Amino acid sequence: MKKFLIVIGLIVWAGILAGLAQCRVTGNLVDAGNDPVAFASVVLARNSDGQAIAVMADDKGYFCLNNIKNGDYRLTVSLLGFETWSSPVGVADDAATVNLHDIQMVPTITDLAEVLITGTSHISEIKPSLIKYKTSSLISQSGGTAGDILKNMPSVAMGGSPGHNRDIRFRGLGNAYTKVLINGRESGLSGNNRETVLDQIPAGSISHIEIMAVPGAEYQGEGINGIVNIVLKDNANFGLHGKAEAMGGNHNGNSGGFSISNKTEKLNVFANYDFLNRNLPKPKDKLKTDLKNGAVTQVEDSYELENKNFTNHNLRTGFEYLLQPKTKLSAEYIYGYQLEDKDRSLEYTRTDGSGKFKSAAQEVKSEYKPNNYHQVYGAFEHTFAKQTKLLINASYQTEEQKKTEEKATYALTSKGKWANFQPALENKYENQNSEKLLWNATLSKLKLGKNLLNVGYAGEADSRKFNNTTDKFSYKDTTWTKSSNGFDNFKVNETTHAFFVTDEYKVAFLKLKAGLRFETTQTKGNAQTTDLNASKNYSLLLPSASATFNLDKTQYLTVNVGRRIRRPGFKDLNPFTEQKEPTKYAKGNPELKPEKAWAYELGYLKNFSKFNVGANLFYRDITDVIQKNITEDDNGIVTEQPQNAGRAYVAGYELMSTIKPFDFWQLALSFAQFESEITSGAYSGDALSDQYKWSGKAITDFTLPKGWSAQLAFNAVGPKVSESKEESTIWFADLGVEKRFLTNGALTFRMTDVFDSLAKRKTERTDKSSTIETEYGLGQVFLVGLSWKF
Numbered sequence: 001m002k003k004f005l006i007v008i009g010l011i012v013w014a015g016i017l018a019g020l021a022q023c024r025v026t027g028n029l030v031d032a033g034n035d036p037v038a039f040a041s042v043v044l045a046r047n048s049d050g051q052a053i054a055v056m057a058d059d060k061g062y063f064c065l066n067n068i069k070n071g072d073y074r075l076t077v078s079l080l081g082f083e084t085w086s087s088p089v090g091v092a093d094d095a096a097t098v099n100l101h102d103i104q105m106v107p108t109i110t111d112l113a114e115v116l117i118t119g120t121s122h123i124s125e126i127k128p129s130l131i132k133y134k135t136s137s138l139i140s141q142s143g144g145t146a147g148d149i150l151k152n153m154p155s156v157a158m159g160g161s162p163g164h165n166r167d168i169r170f171r172g173l174g175n176a177y178t179k180v181l182i183n184g185r186e187s188g189l190s191g192n193n194r195e196t197v198l199d200q201i202p203a204g205s206i207s208h209i210e211i212m213a214v215p216g217a218e219y220q221g222e223g224i225n226g227i228v229n230i231v232l233k234d235n236a237n238f239g240l241h242g243k244a245e246a247m248g249g250n251h252n253g254n255s256g257g258f259s260i261s262n263k264t265e266k267l268n269v270f271a272n273y274d275f276l277n278r279n280l281p282k283p284k285d286k287l288k289t290d291l292k293n294g295a296v297t298q299v300e301d302s303y304e305l306e307n308k309n310f311t312n313h314n315l316r317t318g319f320e321y322l323l324q325p326k327t328k329l330s331a332e333y334i335y336g337y338q339l340e341d342k343d344r345s346l347e348y349t350r351t352d353g354s355g356k357f358k359s360a361a362q363e364v365k366s367e368y369k370p371n372n373y374h375q376v377y378g379a380f381e382h383t384f385a386k387q388t389k390l391l392i393n394a395s396y397q398t399e400e401q402k403k404t405e406e407k408a409t410y411a412l413t414s415k416g417k418w419a420n421f422q423p424a425l426e427n428k429y430e431n432q433n434s435e436k437l438l439w440n441a442t443l444s445k446l447k448l449g450k451n452l453l454n455v456g457y458a459g460e461a462d463s464r465k466f467n468n469t470t471d472k473f474s475y476k477d478t479t480w481t482k483s484s485n486g487f488d489n490f491k492v493n494e495t496t497h498a499f500f501v502t503d504e505y506k507v508a509f510l511k512l513k514a515g516l517r518f519e520t521t522q523t524k525g526n527a528q529t530t531d532l533n534a535s536k537n538y539s540l541l542l543p544s545a546s547a548t549f550n551l552d553k554t555q556y557l558t559v560n561v562g563r564r565i566r567r568p569g570f571k572d573l574n575p576f577t578e579q580k581e582p583t584k585y586a587k588g589n590p591e592l593k594p595e596k597a598w599a600y601e602l603g604y605l606k607n608f609s610k611f612n613v614g615a616n617l618f619y620r621d622i623t624d625v626i627q628k629n630i631t632e633d634d635n636g637i638v639t640e641q642p643q644n645a646g647r648a649y650v651a652g653y654e655l656m657s658t659i660k661p662f663d664f665w666q667l668a669l670s671f672a673q674f675e676s677e678i679t680s681g682a683y684s685g686d687a688l689s690d691q692y693k694w695s696g697k698a699i700t701d702f703t704l705p706k707g708w709s710a711q712l713a714f715n716a717v718g719p720k721v722s723e724s725k726e727e728s729t730i731w732f733a734d735l736g737v738e739k740r741f742l743t744n745g746a747l748t749f750r751m752t753d754v755f756d757s758l759a760k761r762k763t764e765r766t767d768k769s770s771t772i773e774t775e776y777g778l779g780q781v782f783l784v785g786l787s788w789k790f
Contacts (some may be wrong), residue, residue, distance in 0.1 A: 023064040023065060023066060023097050023238045023239050024065055024066060024067070024068035024091060024097060024098065025044060025064075025065040025068055025073075025075070025089060025091065025097070025098045025100070026062070026063065026064050026065070026097060026098070026099050026100070026237070026238050026239070027062070027063060027099060027100030027101060027102075027103050028057075028060070028061045028062045028063070028101065028102060028103065028236070028237075029057055029061040029062075029063070029077060029103050029105050030061060030102050030103070030104055030105070031104070031105055031107065031116065032104065032106075032107075032115075032116045032118060033116045033118050033125065033127055034102070034118075034120075034125065036059070036060045036061030036062075037057070037061045037079060037082065037105045038057060038058065038059045038060065038061055038383070038387070039056055039057060039058075039059065039079070039325075039326065039383065039387070040056070040057045040061075040063075040077050040078065040079035040082070040105070041054065041056060041077070041078050041079065042054065042055050042056065042057055042063045042065070042075070042076075042077050043075070043076045043077075043078075044065050044068065044073050044074075044075050044076075044089065045073060045074050045076070046069075046071055046072070046073050047071070047072045047073060047074060047088075048071060048072070053065055053067070053068065056325055057077075058236075058322075059326075059328065059381075059383065060234065060236045062236050062237065062238060062263075063238075064238035064239070064263075064265065068091050069091070070091050070092055070093075071090075071091060072088065072089075072090050072091075073088070073089045073090070073091060074086060074087070074088055074089065075087055075088075075089045075100070077103060077105065079105065081107055081108060082105040082106060082107050082108060083105070083106045083107070083108055085103060085105060085106075087100075097239070111506060111507065111508055111509070112508065112509040112550045112552070112553070113506040113507060113508060113509050113510050113511045113548075113550055114506060115550050115553050117550060117553065117554065117555065117556045117605060117607065119605050119607060119612040119614055119656075119658065120612075120658075121612075121658035121660070121666060121668055122134075122137050122658075122666050122668075122701055123137045123138065123658070123666075123668050123699060123701075124658065124668060126605055126612070126614050126656065128511075128546070128548045128556060128558040128603065128605075129212060129213065129214060129215075129546060129558060129560055129601070129603070130210055130211070130212050131153065131154065131210070131211045131656075132208050132209070132210050132211075133149065133152070133153050133208060133209045134207075134208050135149055135203055135206040135207060135208055135209070137701075138152060138203075138699075138711070138713070138736070139709065139711050139736035139737070139738045139748060139750070140152075140699075140711045140712065140713045140734040140735055140736030140750060141203055141713075141734065141736070141750070142203070142204075142247065142736060142738075142748045142750050142783070142785060143203070143204070143247035143249075143253075143255040143276075143748070143750060143783045143785055144202075144203045144255075144750075145165065145198060145199045145200070145201055145202060145203055145276065145312075146198040146199075146201035146202075146203060146206060146209070146230055147160070147165025147166060147167070147168075147198040147199050148165055148203055148752075149203050149206060149209055150165070150168055150198065150209060150228070151165050151715060152697060152699060152713055152715065153209065153211060153697075154654055154656055154670035154672060154695075154697060155170060155171045155172075155652075155654055155670070155672040155674075155695055156168060156169070156170055156211075156695070157169040157170075157172075157692055157695060157717040158198075159174070159175050159690075160199070161280065161282045161308075161760075161775055162282070162730075162758045162759060162760055162775055162776065162777035162778070163280060163752070163753065163758060163777050163778045163781070164199065164278075164280050164282075164308075165198065165199060166197060166198060166199050167196070167197065167198055168180060168198065168228060169690065169692065170211070170225045170226065170228070171213075171225050171618070171650070171652060171672070171674055172650065172652065172674030172675075172676065172691045172692050172693065172694075172695075173224075173225055173650060173674075173676070173688060173690060173691055174688075174689060174690035174691075175690075176194065176566055176569060176626075177223070177224045177225040177566060178223055178225045178226060178227070178228055179220065179222045179223030179226075179227045179228070180196035180198070180227075180228045180229075180230065181196075181227060181228070181229045181230070182196070182201070182229075182230045182232065183229075183230070183231060183232055184229055184231075185377070185393075185395060185438060186397075186436065186438060186460075187334065187375055187395075187397065188200055188201065188334075188336060188373060188375075190399070190434075194222075194567065194569050194570065197338070199310070199312070199338075200312055200314070200336055200338050201230060201314070202255065202257060202274035202275075202276055202312065202314060204245060204255075204257050204274055205232055205233060205257065205259075205272055205274050205314065205316070206230055206231070206232060206233070207231045207232060207233045207234065208231050209228065209229070209230050209231070210228070210229040210231065211226060211227075211228050211229075212226050212227045212229070213225070213226040213560070213599070213601055213616070213618065214226060214544065214546070214560035214561070214562045214564075214599045214601045215227045215544070215562070216502050216513060216515050216544050216546070216562075217500040217501065217502050217515025217516055217517035217542065217543070217544050217562075218442070218444075218454050218456065218500055218502055218515065218517075220458070220498065220519075221498070221517055221519050221540065221542040221563070221564055221565050222564070222565055222566065222567055223564060223566070224564045224565070224566045224595065224597045224599065224620055224622065225620070225650075226564075226599075232316070233259070233272070235259070235261035235263070235268065235270035235272075236263070236268075237261070237263060238263045238264070239262070239263060240260075240261075240262045240790075241260070241261055241262075241263075241789075241790065242258070242259055242260035242261065242789070242790050243257075243258070243259050243787060243788065243789045243790070244256075244257070244258045244259075244787065244788050245257055245258075245785060245786065245787035245788070246785055246786060246787075247748070247750075247783045247784065247785030247786075248783065248784065248785070249750075249781060249782040249783035249784060250780075250781060250782050251278070251279045251280075251281075251778060251781055252277065252278075252279045252309070253277060253278050253279065253781065253783060254276075254277050255274070255275060255276040255277065255783070255785075256274070256275055256785075257272065257273060257274035257275065258272070258273050259271070259272040259273075265322070266321065266322050267319065267320070267321050267322075268319060268320040268321075269318075269319045270316075270317065270318060270319070271315075271316070271317040272314075272315070272316045272317070273313075273314070273315050273316075274312070274313075274314045275311070275312060275313050275314070276311070276312040277309070277310075277311045277312075278309070278310055278311075279307070279308070279309045280307075280308045280309070280310070280778060281305070281306070281307050281308075281778065282305075282306040282307075282308065282775060282776070283303075283304070283305050283306075283775075283776045284303070284304040284305075284306070284773065284774065284775045284776070285302065285303050285304070285773070285774055286300075286301075286302045286303075286304070286771060286772065286773040286774075287299070287300070287301055287302075287771070287772045287773075288300040288302075288583075288769055288770070288771040288772075289769060289770050289771075290636050290768060290769045291768060291769060291770070292768070295353060296353040297352065297353050298350055298351070298352060298353070298358065298636070299350070299351050299352075299353075299355075300348055300349070300350045300583075301348065301349050301351075302346060302347065302348035302349075303346070303347055303348075304344060304345070304346040304347075305344070305345050306342055306343070306344040306345075307342065307343050307344075308340065308341070308342045309340075309341045309342075310338060310339060310340045310341070311337075311338070311339045312336070312337065312338050313335075313336070313337040313338075314334075314335070314336050314337075315333075315334070315335045315336075316332065316333070316334045316335075317332070317333055318330065318331050318332030318333060318377075319331060324382075326382060326383040326384075327380075327381070327382045327383075328379075328380075328381050328382075329378075329379075329380055330378070330379045330381075331376075331377065331378045331379075332375075332376075332377040332378075333374075333375070333376055333377075334373075334374070334375040334377075335372070335373070335374055335375075336372060336373050337370070337371070337372045338369075338370075338371045338372070339368075339369070339370050339371075340367070340368075340369040340371070341367070341368055341369070342365075342366065342367040342368075342369075343365075343366050343367075344363075344364070344365045344366070344367070345362070345363070345364055345365075346362070346363040346364075346365070346582075347360070347361070347362045347363075347412070347416075348360065348361060348363075348582075349412075357414040359411070360411070360412035360413070360414065360416065361409055361410060361411055361412055361582075362409070362410045362412055362418075363407060363408070363409045363410075363582065364407070364408045364409075364410075365405060365406065365407040365408075366405070366406050367403060367404070367405050368403070368404045368405075369401070369402060369403045369404075370402055371399075371400065371401040371402070372399070372400055373397060373398065373399040373400070374397065374398050375395055375396070375397040376395065376396050376397075377393065377394070377395040378393065378394055378395075379391065379392065379393035379394075380392045380393070386445075386447050387445050388443065388444070388445050388446050388447065389442075389443070389444050389445055390441075390442070390443050391440070391441070391442045391444070392440070392441045392442075393439070393440050394437070394438065394439040394440070395436075395437075395438050395439075396435075396436070396437050396438075397434075397435070397436045397437075397438075398433075398434070398435055398436075399432075399433070399434040399435075399436070400431070400432070400433050400434075401430075401431075401432040401433075402429075402430065402431050402432075403428070403429070403430040403431075404427070404428075404429055404430075405427065405428040405429075405430075406426075406427050407425070407426045407427070407428075408423040408424070408425055408426075409423055409424040409426075410423040411423075422475050424472075424473075425472070425473035426470065426471070426472050426473070427470070427471040427480075428468065428469070428470050428471075429468065429469050429470075429471075430466070430467070430468045431465075431466075431467045431468075432464065432465065432466055432467075433464070433465045433467075434462065434463060434464040434465070435461075435462070435463045436460070436461070436462050436463075437460070437461045438458070438459070438460045438461075439458070439459050439460075440456065440457070440458045440459075441456055441457050441458075442454065442455070442456035442457075443455050443456065444456075450505055450506065450507070451503055451504065451505050452503070452504040452505070453501065453502065453503055453504075454500075454501070454502045454515075455500070455501045455502075456499075456500055456501075457497075457498065457499050457500075458497075458498045458500075459495075459496065459497050459498070460494075460495070460496045461493075461494075461495045462492075462493070462494045462495075463491070463492070463493050463494075464491070464492045464570050465489075465490070465491045465492075466489065466490045466491070466570075466571070466574055466576070467489050468489070468576070469482055469483070470482070470483045471483075489527060490525065490526070490527050490573075490574045490575070490576060491525065491526055492523065492524070492525045492570050492573055492574075493523070493524045493525075494521065494522070494523045494524075495521070495522050496519055496520070496521045496522075497519070497520050498517060498518065498519045498520075499517070499518045500515060500516065500517040500518070501515065501516055502514065502515035502516075502544075503515070509549060509550045509551070510547065510548070510549055510550075511547070511548040511550070512545075512546070512547050513545065513546045513547075514543075514544070514545045514546075515543070515544045515545070516541065516542070516543050516544075517541075517542040517543075517544070518539070518540070518541055518542070519539065519540050519542060519565075520537075520538075520539040520540075521536075521537070521538055521539070521540075521567070521594075522535075522536075522537045523535065523536045523537075523573070525573050525574070525590050527575070527576075536593070538593075538594065540563070540565060540596070541563070542562070542563045542564070542565070543562065543563055544560075544561065544562030544563070545560070545561050545562070546558060546559065546560040546561075547559045554606060554607045554608075555604070555605060555606040555607065556604070556605055557602075557603070557604050558601075558602070558603045558604075559601070559602055559603075560599070560600070560601040560602075560603075561598070561599065561600050561601070562598075562599050563596070563597070563598055563599070564596075564597050564598075564599050564620075565594050565595065565596050565597070566594060566595040566597070566626070567594045568589075568592040568593075568594060568626060568642070571588055572588045572589065572592055572626070572642045573588050573589070573590050573592060574587075574588040574590075575587060575588050575589065575590050576588070577639075583636050583637055583638060584637075584638045584639075584640075585637065585638070585639045585640070586639070586640045586641070587639065587640075587641050588641070588642065589641055589642050589643060592626060592642060592643075592644060593624045593644050594624065595622055595623065595624050595625055595626055596622070596623050596624060597620045597621060597622040597623070598620070598621045599618070599619075599620055600618065600619040600620075600621075601616060601617070601618045601619075602616065602617040602618075603615070603616045603617075604616075610659065610660050610661060611657060611658060611659040611660065612657060612658055613655075613656070613657045614654075614655070614656040614657070615653065615654065615655050615656070616653065616654040617652075617653050618650075618651065618652055618653070618654075619649065619650070619651045620649060620650040620651070621647075621649055622647065622648045622649065622650065623646075623647050624644045624646075625644065625645045625646060625647065625648045625678060625681075625683075625688065626642050626643070626644060626645070627642065627643060627645040627678070627683055627686075627688070627689055628640045628641070628642055628643075628689055629641050629642070629643045629645075630724055630764075630766055631766075632766045632767070632768045632769060634768075636768070636769065638766065638769075645678055645681045645682060645683045646678060646679070646680035646681020646682070646683065646684065647678070647679050647680040647681070648676060648677060648678040648679060648688055649676065649677060649679065650674065650675070650676040650688065650691070651674070651675055651676075652672060652673055652674035652675065653672065653673060654670065654671075654672040655669075655670065655671045655672070656668075656669070656670045657669045657670075663703070664702060664703045664704065665700070665701070665702055665703075666700070666701045666703075667698070667699070667700045667701075668697070668698070668699040668700075669697070669698050670695075670696070670697045670698075671694070671695070671696045671697075672694060672695050672696075673693065673694040673718075674691065674692070674693060674694065675687075675691075675693070676688040676691045683723075685723075686722050686723045686724075687720075687721060687722040687723075688722075689722065689725075690720060691720060691722070692717055692718055692719065692720045692727070693718035693719055693720070693721065694717075694718035695715075695716065695717045695718065696714075696715075696716045697713070697714065697715055697716075698713070698714040699711065699712070699713045699714075700712050707739055707740035707741060708737070708738070708739050709737070709738045709740075710735075710736070710737045710738075711735070711736040711737075712733060712734075712735050712736075712754075713733065713734045713735075713736075714731075714732075714733045715731065715732055715733070715734075716729065716730070716731040717729065717730050717731075723765075724764060724765055724766065725762065725763065725764050725765075726762065726763040726764075727760060727761065727762045727763075728760070728761040728762075730757075730758060730759065730760060731757055731758075732752070732753045732754075732755070732757050732758040732777075733753070733754045733755055733757075734750070734751065734752045734753070734754065735749075735750070735751040735754050736748065736749070736750050736751075737749045737750075744788055744789040744790060745786070745787070745788050745789075746786070746787045746788075747784075747785070747786055748783075748784070748785045748786075748787070749782075749783070749784050749785075750782070750783040750784075750785075751780055751781065751782050751783075752778075752780070752781045753777055753778065753779060753780055753781065754780060756777070756779045756780060757777075758776075758777030758778075759774060759775065759776050759777055760774070760775040761773070761774045761775075762774075762775075
């Protein structure tokens with residue numbers, strides 16, 4: 001904590017010493033899609049004598065005018081390709097800043113194709129091939145994480161135990177099918193399937209979240225279901241600004257943060273710190289029935305109570321320096337820390353087919369998982385004439401995830417008493433280290449006649465090590481025996497190089513975009529203490545194309561097609577066997593090939609005066625599908641191992657609408673339905689793993705008098721159904737109430753799972769057993785908080 005405060009203090013004082021000139025008139029320029037309009041000419045002329053001051057907006061559309069005397073002025077903004085904007089401005093108070101906020105620039109339109117049609121609401125923006133959600137509008141998720149924000153987006157469900165939104169499931173499929181980026185690049189803690197761990201990212205640090213179902217060739221090819229880009233707040237306002245906030249509630253939950261930035265004409269320095277603490281009790285009961293020739297041979301009835309506490313600390317700091325008005329050097333450092341501390345008690349009783357007692361045990365286990373990452377990022381960018389931009393950047397990240405597990409298993413009598421005082425003692429130690437280096441060079445918005453080109457090269461080098469040992473205690477000689485083999489000490493190195501080009505062309509009412517990406521990947525895995533090695537090299541051409549038809553200025557139709565991939569998770573390649581439960585094991589498969597898919601998308605949006613409606617149809621044709629193969633031996637031991645299972649498809653539709661019947665009431669609705677099927681191989685006819693059937697969302701907002709606002713968010717996710725597993729429908733509702741006061745202050749109340757309805761019920765079947773399992777949620781979780789901007 002002391003290091004955090006020292007770094008923040010240094011950054012803040014560096015910014016203060018760089019200059020504290022206050023903007024007298026400031027604002028930011030955006031287009032119809034709320035994207036920045038960069039490098040426009042801004043002129044402020046005094047009405048009395050015509051004396052004028054001129055500046056140029058920066059690359060994010062912000063401008064700052066200093067040394068302005070009191071009086072009446074006219075502000076004029078001009079830029080080639082946009083209509084000139086002009087408005088009177090009064091400067092009266094010597095100490096106050098006139099902030100014009102978002103000034104929407106209107107493009108000079110010669111063709112209908114140049115109109116950007118956007119379905120805009122208080123929460124979301126729907127554009128061709130992109131959906132954007134604004135974090136500041138989701139007061140029902142205040143004090144939460146990125147996962148809490150994402151669970152409200154169309155077609156999204158979250159993985160993790162009830163109330164713990166750890167990773168994303170988009171359009172009915174598991175976390176491995178959607179790529180998550182932070183500010184357009186890989187960052188943060190990652191899980192076994194390469195997924196970004198979303199509960200590490202505080203909601204307060206996020207500006208907005210974008211979902212691109214069929215990204216262009218300028219984006220990496222991974223993510224069969226598309227890319228989620230989490231955009232952090234950019235500290236783009238001129239002058240000294242900041243925000244402090246804190247929240248607290250039941251279950252020992254608390255969160256907060258502090259951000260500060262100082263931006264002058266040359267230098268912008270910033271620092272953000274956020275923390276979050278949550279306690280997540282998770283009760284679970286399970287009933288497993290073993291069968292032989294249709295007859296019951298054993299029944300295992302178990303109850304588990306897990307108390308999980310996790311704490312997050314996030315620090316982000318950096319600077320942007322203008323070498324020239326259109327030449328910028330920037331650097332950023334991010335540190336993330338997450339501590340997960342769990343205690344689990346499991347009791348089970350086994351009876352034979354007639355109900356006669358066979359055995360019972362109590363398993364007491366504690367887990368301690370400190371995880372952290374460091375990332376350093378640097379970039380150089382220069383904007384040429386006609387807005388062509390050169391961007392060169394690189395980042396380096398280290399990540400360490402540790403786990404210490406201590407377990408004691410007590411034999412119990414039929415009456416639930418300890419059978420002896422010598423429990424089986426076992427300690428496990430896991431350590432996962434990774435290093436990731438990414439680099440990129442892009443030339444974008446290169447105009448050749450009516451064509452707009454992007455060309456670039458990107459590279460990534462990823463190294464990950466797994467080291468695991470197990471200690472077992474022997475009462476006979478009162479010593480601990482350490483076990484470790486080559487399977488427990490696995491290393492994976494992966495290097496990818498990519499080249500891409502895209503071309504955009506507009507004519508009449510049609511906007512066309514085509515791209516080609518070439519990726520070549522080398523993966524090497526080896527068990528460090530044995531001769532087991534696995535190496536794979538593959539190269540892929542990943543074309544993409546889109547066409548947007550502006551039917552008029554209120555509606556569009558868009559068609560997208562592209563090729564996408566899903567690389568095997570690092571742990572999926574690790575052949576060591578992991579015990580997940582007393583009778584359940586999992587191991588990887590170093591021979592896995594990446595999944596490859598063709599993605600097809602058809603979208604439509606229509607704006608009306610008080611509402612809009614949108615619809616998407618999508619289809620994914622997937623080859624070399626990765627499925628978990630579940631086997632069970634005669635002793636009731638279940639083992640899962642991923643395998644390439646042939647060909648499959650995913651198909652579905654999405655319906656979205658935002659309605660504003662009155663100025664004080666807004667409503668956002670979405671419904672989506674999905675299906676998948678494996679069409680060849682050993683699993684033909686089955687659904688893909690973790691595929692759920694449908695999702696529905698409804699978010700209603702009320703703007704009330706005297707600074708009050710309220711939001712109620714309903715969320716439902718349909719069942720998962722496959723030949724071997726089922727998971728029931730879940731639903732819940734969250735509430736947020738906010739009171740704004742004194743212009744800069746806000747008081748917030750948040751309640752999650754208002755109706756105490758959140759629970760996950762699962763069924764799993766093999767040819768030798770059936771298992772029914774239920775995980776329960778936390779019930780209502782309350783948070784009350786206060787925030788202040790300056």
